[in-house]
Amino acid sequence: MTKASMTHTPIPAIAATLIGAILIVSLSIFMGSYWTVVALNLFMWIALTQSWSLFSGMTGYISLGHVVAYGIGAYLVATTFKIIPLWLSIPLGGLAAGVFALIVAIPVLRVRGPYFVILTFGLAELVKFILLYTETTFGKSSRLLFGAPKTETLLYWVAALAVVATLITYFVGRSRFGKGLAAVREDETAAETVGVPVTRLKVLAFAASAVIPGMVGGLMTMRSTYFDVLQVFNPTISFSIVTMAIIGGAGDARGPILGALFMLGLAELLWSTAPQLYFILLGLFLIGFVLFAPNGMIGLIKRRKRSSAGVAS
């Protein structure tokens, strides 16, 4: 029973996550405002994709509606700006997103596979148009937000959320909860037959995966000096999350980090010079990964490690 348990100590993983985040934050601030924004975006995508992976990566229910959480957080923070202090409104934004997810979870999680994907996408669009209608009815198609915090301040917060999201994914993966979610992903009938309370686990993971995106939405809306429903509920945000998760690999805390780094790296290289090429390459990579490496970059790395260690898989 030499390798019976995979319970390595978590200290190196925690240390690596913290040191990596601190290095990127300090380096980017040192390198000036352009790189500060790049780092802010990087941490934003890591936080979002990591949270998505907590639910979708672990359970196999692919959500195409995670922008709702982001949008709800942004909406709450924007509408209460200068009324409620940010240190309170941002957690409240996360809470609101979590509560919303909890409410829709029961009906939404009744369907699986492509139906779930389409349902979450449709729900996100529905919420977007309801809020758009509400805002225009009250004559507020966009709100100006003066006096938002500096980019550096936002960077600290978003980086902290990315770290927290990463550690949550990491620890959940090793926990009883994570093993239950893996069973749900593999076979729900078998899972409940061996005692896994399938519905409760799915609902909890779904709600939990919305909280950090809600907070990120609240923080990121401070970045632009105005609030616009169409911008914070843009379905592209959901698509990007899924793309990063597929390219990086979900179900392992390192996957979303790799995915975000890869996509932002590609964008940095091509966005300003050849935006069309950026989208073409992104599409090609997406297809390539789905077809040939469904577990993403992290899956490729693990496979290499295994074969170089001489272990047949």
Next chain:
Amino acid sequence: MSLLSIKSLSKNFGGLQALNEISLEVQEGSVHGLMGANGAGKTTLFSIIAGNQRASSGSILFAGHPIDGLRPDQVCRRGISRTFQIVRPFAGLSVRENVEIAILYGREAPPKVSEAAALAQEILTDIGLDASADQPAGSLTLSGRKRLEVARALGTEPRLLMLDEVMAGLTPVEVTDMIVSLRRVKESHGLTILIIEHVMSALTDMSDTITVLHHGEKIAQGTPQQIADNAAVQEAYFGVAEPLEVSA
């Protein structure tokens, strides 16, 4: 004392009467065999007991308490565990993880996560799968998958273990191995077993009592010898009244 007590259980799928007023007592500590031709309703009975399907009418008592209407995970934690005739491993997880999940969720008082792997390994050793513990469950052979069904069910620490054709498709040697393993775990875990099996010799070998279902009806119950001599059973199986051969 009867551990499981089924009263007038019926189940219909639309117009099809899969089970018709079945009553059955399973004695604590016994091995109770269920036989019947294809489509007799055996698997349906398991699914209803385990909470995977709802009965149309009737009641089920387990250890004196009603369990009908409970969710499968609740039934499992009460102490009933089933295997699936068409195996359902968590294919992408390792063999050991399959059992760990059962250990962590299926018990009334689950152990710590850090202890689950060692407990799973013990069960895998009992059931002869320890060498495959690190393999993905999806890579097991049929015989391995059948064993995994049993190991996973044992992980939940059941009082009543329901085995649905765990020997179907195995070679004679594998059948013998399986019977030996089952006997051993029955003794060491103090189990009561309800077993469906088409391999007649295995069923008569293991069972204290056998119940025969035919088109959703219970047509006979008795010791293996009584069942072999039973005219109604001959009739249902072969259309002629001729005694079955029973190995003693």
